[in-house]
Amino acid sequence: SSLFDNKFLSDVTIKFGGQQLSCHKVVLARKSEYFYRAFSSQFSVAWSNEVDLGDDEDLEAIRAMFRHMYDLPYVQIRLFTDTDSTNEDLLFHIGIFTAADKYDVATLRPLVVKKFKALMETNWESESFATSIQKFTGPSAGHLADNTLQTAAAAFCAEKLPQLIKSDAFVKMIQEEEPFTGRLLTGFLEGGNGDYIIQLKTCKKSDCRNTDPSTAKDFSCPHCVVCGISGSTGVHTGIGYEYGLVDYKKARLL
Numbered sequence: 001s002s003l004f005d006n007k008f009l010s011d012v013t014i015k016f017g018g019q020q021l022s023c024h025k026v027v028l029a030r031k032s033e034y035f036y037r038a039f040s041s042q043f044s045v046a047w048s049n050e051v052d053l054g055d056d057e058d059l060e061a062i063r064a065m066f067r068h069m070y071d072l073p074y075v076q077i078r079l080f081t082d083t084d085s086t087n088e089d090l091l092f093h094i095g096i097f098t099a100a101d102k103y104d105v106a107t108l109r110p111l112v113v114k115k116f117k118a119l120m121e122t123n124w125e126s127e128s129f130a131t132s133i134q135k136f137t138g139p140s141a142g143h144l145a146d147n148t149l150q151t152a153a154a155a156f157c158a159e160k161l162p163q164l165i166k167s168d169a170f171v172k173m174i175q176e177e178e179p180f181t182g183r184l185l186t187g188f189l190e191g192g193n194g195d196y197i198i199q200l201k202t203c204k205k206s207d208c209r210n211t212d213p214s215t216a217k218d219f220s221c222p223h224c225v226v227c228g229i230s231g232s233t234g235v236h237t238g239i240g241y242e243y244g245l246v247d248y249k250k251a252r253l254l
Helices: 024-029 034-039 059-069 086-102 111-123 129-134 148-159 168-177 179-189 248-253
Strands: 011-018 020-021 050-052 197-203 241-247
Touching: 011 059, 020 024, 020 059, 020 129, 024 034, 024 059, 059 086, 086 111, 086 129, 111 148, 129 168
Parallel strands: 011 050
Antiparallel strands: 011 020, 197 241
16 A cells, blocks of 8 residues: 555654654554554543653564555565574564554454464474464463464464474473473373374274284274274174274374
8 A cells, every 4th residue: 555654644643662744544444453443432542642651572573564554555565684584574563463462453364374374284394383382372471362373373283293203302392381282282182102192993803903003094983993994894703892992003003
């Protein structure tokens, strides 16, 4: 939009962290419930031509949020000096979501969640992944009124947990944020030799029951973990199941 940071018809200057933007109250009020309430209130900010957001803001995230309010892409204008830009990308989007939550920009938050999911998919093996997730999860994180980003991150980490739990950084993050829960979780998932153990069903056919667990496949219950055929169909009718400990890590890798 040509009106972004344009003094033409601007009726309010937004200041933050030593920077400022020439804005338009009607544009901000259209996208932000925070600014709508501010500009329609009985307080002095309603007729003031200057709003100071303070110095404790993520400057790039705030600027990106205002770009969105003017229907512009919230592009990241940054030259990375670090060879690993993954952490910067994730933290940038966490910052934008936090700003959109604070200033109640409802149309921006879903866009950030969608992009954040894509970033997690491609960068979860990065050394800095756990550091980024820790930024907005657990007791040490700030409170967010909208928890959709936290929910998305939790769901993704749950899906990747068998792999993530092998990362010292991820385990450390869990234990630092929730000490007892972290120790309980890692203790449950790690066997005495570091393998993951879970009970899976095998049918009572001798060739399945006696199969080396390391060659087993991970079929969903109620299927036999070895041959994958349900106990209620075909040759397995009436045979039934027995439970046996199967090396979950080996099964997953095959």
